[in-house]
Amino acid sequence: xxxxxxxxxxxxILHLERFSKDGVSTNAIAEQxxxxxxxxxxxLKKLADKRLVHYVKYQGVTLTSLGKQTAAGIIRKHRLWExxxxxxxxxxxxxxxxxxxxxxxxxxxxxxxxxxxxxxxxKFDPHGDPIPSKDGIFPERDKVLLSDxxxxxxxICVGVKDTSSSFLKFLDKNGIALGEKINILERxxxxxxxxxxxxxxxxxxxxxxxxxxxxxxx
Amino acid sequence: xxxxxxxxxxxxILHLERFSKDGVSTNAIAEQxxxxxxxxxxxLKKLADKRLVHYVKYQGVTLTSLGKQTAAGIIRKHRLWExxxxxxxxxxxxxxxxxxxxxxxxxxxxxxxxxxxxxxxxKFDPHGDPIPSKDGIFPERDKVLLSDxxxxxxxICVGVKDTSSSFLKFLDKNGIALGEKINILERxxxxxxxxxxxxxxxxxxxxxxxxxxxxxxx
DNA sequence: AAATAAATTTAGACTAATCTAAAAAAATTA
DNA sequence: TAATTTTTTTAGATTAGTCTAAATTTATTT
Numbered sequence: 339x340x341x342x343x344x345x346x347x348x349x350x351i352l353h354l355e356r357f358s359k360d361g362v363s364t365n366a367i368a369e370q371x372x373x374x375x376x377x378x379x380x381x382l383k384k385l386a387d388k389r390l391v392h393y394v395k396y397q398g399v400t401l402t403s404l405g406k407q408t409a410a411g412i413i414r415k416h417r418l419w420e421x422x423x424x425x426x427x428x429x430x431x432x433x434x435x436x437x438x439x440x441x442x443x444x445x446x447x448x449x450x451x452x453x454x455x456x457x458x459x460x461k462f463d464p465h466g467d468p469i470p471s472k473d474g475i476f477p478e479r480d481k482v483l484l485s486d487x488x489x490x491x492x493x494i495c496v497g498v499k500d501t502s503s504s505f506l507k508f509l510d511k512n513g514i515a516l517g518e519k520i521n522i523l524e525r526x527x528x529x530x531x532x533x534x535x536x537x538x539x540x541x542x543x544x545x546x547x548x549x550x551x552x553x554x555x556x
Numbered sequence: 557x558x559x560x561x562x563x564x565x566x567x568x569i570l571h572l573e574r575f576s577k578d579g580v581s582t583n584a585i586a587e588q589x590x591x592x593x594x595x596x597x598x599x600l601k602k603l604a605d606k607r608l609v610h611y612v613k614y615q616g617v618t619l620t621s622l623g624k625q626t627a628a629g630i631i632r633k634h635r636l637w638e639x640x641x642x643x644x645x646x647x648x649x650x651x652x653x654x655x656x657x658x659x660x661x662x663x664x665x666x667x668x669x670x671x672x673x674x675x676x677x678x679k680f681d682p683h684g685d686p687i688p689s690k691d692g693i694f695p696e697r698d699k700v701l702l703s704d705x706x707x708x709x710x711x712i713c714v715g716v717k718d719t720s721s722s723f724l725k726f727l728d729k730n731g732i733a734l735g736e737k738i739n740i741l742e743r744x745x746x747x748x749x750x751x752x753x754x755x756x757x758x759x760x761x762x763x764x765x766x767x768x769x770x771x772x773x774x
Numbered sequence: 775a776a777a778t779a780a781a782t783t784t785a786g787a788c789t790a791a792t793c794t795a796a797a798a799a800a801a802t803t804a
Numbered sequence: 805t806a807a808t809t810t811t812t813t814t815a816g817a818t819t820a821g822t823c824t825a826a827a828t829t830t831a832t833t834t
Binding site: 559561591592594595598599602613614 | 795
Binding site: 581582583593594596597598613614 | 810811812813814
């Protein structure tokens with residue numbers, strides 16, 4: 339249907355739309371995709387021809403509903419494959435992104451349906467990000483940043499804000515994983531660092547760390 | 557490492573080498589790949605530059621040992637994915653080829669290692685074809701064509717020679733599947749058709765059919 | 775509002791993979 | 805072996821995706 343490159347542009351635009359009220363700028367896309375603005379312009383014309391985006395010269399783009407659907411479908415595939423890689427093949431959650439980048443372009447509706455069933459219809463990926471349904475709806479979850487909790491609160495780790503490999507590695511090293519229960523023991527006023535309990539372990543984490551971990555508190 | 561197109565050419569050449577003593581001809585490759593001879597010539601030069609084939613103008617090609625290794629690696633990925641699709645996602649064996657054609661180009665050694673383990677190191681794919689090891693060795697199995705057996709013989713279905721969708725559908729419809737035990741009850745001299753028993757069922761199959769099903773007899 | 779800076783688009787070029795049509799080499803046939 | 809046919813290669817185009825450099829438009833500053 340669409341080329342890998344087209345699909346990657348749609349994904350990038352969907353991502354950027356979350357931060358910008360009106361159209362997404364050519365430069366923003368170029369930066370997101372590690373490419374040049376001129377290449378982006380060329381592609382935007384192509385996507386507009388295919389009714390995937392609304393594009394007005396010099397004014398940036400927005401996804402059409404077809405574009406949104408398509409982009410959500412790619413995110414869906416990406417995140418389902420991530421679940422597969424972590425749950426069935428036992429990859430660490432910091433290793434799966436690159437591989438899922440490739441797998442997300444495999445074209446077969448039936449494959450994704452069967453994969454979804456095989457994984458028991460997961461609603462969130464290993465980073466806690468929502469997996470859109472077949473018709474492009476993103477499920478929501480009431481989650482809160484670890485840094486927003488107060489001493490005495492506790493919750494279950496359900497995701498991260500920063501998904502960089504270095505950050506995920508840090509979490510792994512310190513026993514902070516999806517599903518792990520975390521208690522807030524102390525807060526240091528000076529630098530907003532926290533003393534927390536994870537399983538049997540007690541550790542201190544900076545505000546920077548705490549503001550990138552999502553908990554479900556109920 | 558190599559492009560999808562390059563990988564597909566290597567696969568085609570490996571396949572064709574099995575039928576031709578010396579070099580594989582340009583036309584044979586073109587036919588196998590549904591492309592034009594001129595495109596093949598262009599690609600052969602590229603593959604030769606990359607030390608994947610020995611190519612002499614007007615004399616066809618043979619794979620170098622690097623080329624063979626690489627081609628075997630692609631076959632390995634293709635067949636492991638086929639096992640996954642059939643055993644884990646419950647596809648029928650006639651549906652998996654196209655999807656595996658795409659999956660075979662996913663680049664990640666670690667992925668294939670983990671997939672192999674997940675599937676319990678299978679030696680044969682759902683069509684009974686051997687899965688080469690990491691270092692390119694194809695396992696062998698003593699199998700015999702159903703049409704070569706005599707009345708009273710029996711065996712376990714371990715593969716097919718014709719892997720076309722229509723043939724596989726026919727087998728499915730008649731209960732002939734991998735692992736199924738088959739007894740030869742009668743042979744019709746006139747047209748070499750066979751009366752066989754599969755599970756509880758008895759049926760007649762033409763010589764054409766029988767000469768495309770492999771059994772393990774022991 | 776004019777001048778300057780930043781963002782965006784256009785023009786033209788490049789690579790990979792393909793094609794058609796023509797030329798060249800090899801194989802076959804008479 | 806000479807003529808003919810088949811196979812293969814070359815030459816020149818085409819498409820998708822990218823790039824650099826120049827031109828144009830929009831935004832910002834003075």
